Amino acid sequence: MIRFDCSHGQGDFSLNVAFEAESGVTALFGPSGSGKSTVIRLLAGLARPQRGHIEVDGTVLLDTTAGINLKPHRRRLGLVFQDAQLFPHLKVRTNLGYGRFFTCAADRVVSFEPVVEVLGIAHLLDRYPATLSGGERQRVAIGRALLTSPRLLLMDEPLASLDADRKLEVLPFIERLRDEFAIPIVYVSHAVEEVARLAARVVKIVGGKVATVGTPSEVLAPNLLASASERFDAVSVISGHVVRYDPDFAVTIVRHPAGEIVVPGRIDNGHAPVRITIRSTNVTLAVGRPGQVSVRTILFGTVERVETDGGPFALVVIALVGGDRLYAFATRLALDSLGLDAGDEVHALIKSVSIDERAVPRLVHSQPPTT
Numbered sequence: 001m002i003r004f005d006c007s008h009g010q011g012d013f014s015l016n017v018a019f020e021a022e023s024g025v026t027a028l029f030g031p032s033g034s035g036k037s038t039v040i041r042l043l044a045g046l047a048r049p050q051r052g053h054i055e056v057d058g059t060v061l062l063d064t065t066a067g068i069n070l071k072p073h074r075r076r077l078g079l080v081f082q083d084a085q086l087f088p089h090l091k092v093r094t095n096l097g098y099g100r101f102f103t104c105a106a107d108r109v110v111s112f113e114p115v116v117e118v119l120g121i122a123h124l125l126d127r128y129p130a131t132l133s134g135g136e137r138q139r140v141a142i143g144r145a146l147l148t149s150p151r152l153l154l155m156d157e158p159l160a161s162l163d164a165d166r167k168l169e170v171l172p173f174i175e176r177l178r179d180e181f182a183i184p185i186v187y188v189s190h191a192v193e194e195v196a197r198l199a200a201r202v203v204k205i206v207g208g209k210v211a212t213v214g215t216p217s218e219v220l221a222p223n224l225l226a227s228a229s230e231r232f233d234a235v236s237v238i239s240g241h242v243v244r245y246d247p248d249f250a251v252t253i254v255r256h257p258a259g260e261i262v263v264p265g266r267i268d269n270g271h272a273p274v275r276i277t278i279r280s281t282n283v284t285l286a287v288g289r290p291g292q293v294s295v296r297t298i299l300f301g302t303v304e305r306v307e308t309d310g311g312p313f314a315l316v317v318i319a320l321v322g323g324d325r326l327y328a329f330a331t332r333l334a335l336d337s338l339g340l341d342a343g344d345e346v347h348a349l350i351k352s353v354s355i356d357e358r359a360v361p362r363l364v365h366s367q368p369p370t371t
């Protein structure tokens, strides 16, 4: 359990953030300059707040009232930043071992082989950082942080410096370490798909304050008053089970009670549920079931409510069969011509190509299928 409650001023900016987090990944999400990295620096002991209390698994790292402020190396936290920051003159093996020097023998609970295996870096051990790709470097940086046997892993935009393909390469490794090491992770990101995929809990920070805390589907859901960029970022997070992979067309069929979802590429996660992230601007609504259309994913539900504010857009909240909520932005004009309102049955059409590969992960706590 992590308890964080700090007030901190730096220049014109002031931060007042309090949250609690359990095991698994807690994402700090929010616009640029909102204070996410400041929270990481305060957790790590790289900055001292004017007032605060920080506790991880019962150990108080900071308490300004009690005069407690553990030095960064005594906090036993693993840090991974955007830039891997490996030592260029040391081979991967030595880079990996470096952090362990600061951990006393009794606290060394994470051993070398499982980390190397989970991160898929065994073949890189005798290479120098300059010969690695950005994704490989970042995996080594994650390994180095893990090998300090941290109480908590802090990851500040660990994928931000990687291109889209490298991000896709590294994400599954972060998922594996989340699932296979019992180390809580605080993960900073702007990227909706990463947050939806990895996090059990999301703390949205805006202007130095906590705006919302909840599951990805609660926090990433749209709001009619959102700015244009927030509107494009807003998503629904729904979950289903893989039925099969169709190798002829290279798509995975996922079963949801409201209909089948066709996802590009292969999802290979046995019987575990998959979390699917659907951008609210990518949903088309139809009153009857449409006939000849290219869209393969058609989900059935009932309009729970329609929100409008007199502007061009309307937000339609759909209760899908099976209980998940699907959010769709449409123009008010479109809704008016469809005559769609609360209580009406509706078909939601989602283009499979709009389902990003980054948005088709395993759930945080995998459970056997219930159907």
Ligand SMILES: Nc1ncnc2c1ncn2[C@@H]1O[C@H](COP(=O)(O)OP(=O)(O)OP(=O)(O)O)[C@@H](O)[C@H]1O
Residues within 6 Å of the ligand: 010, 011, 012, 013, 030, 031, 032, 033, 034, 035, 036, 037, 038, 039, 190
């Ligand atoms: N050392 C500092 N002195 C004064 N102001 C600072 C300092 N460091 C950060 N700030 C300011 O504090 C605010 C929060 O910065 P922070 O880096 O925590 O934001 P962030 O949410 O992580 O942003 P981004 O997503 O762009 O990395 C910003 O307005 C920033 O300009």
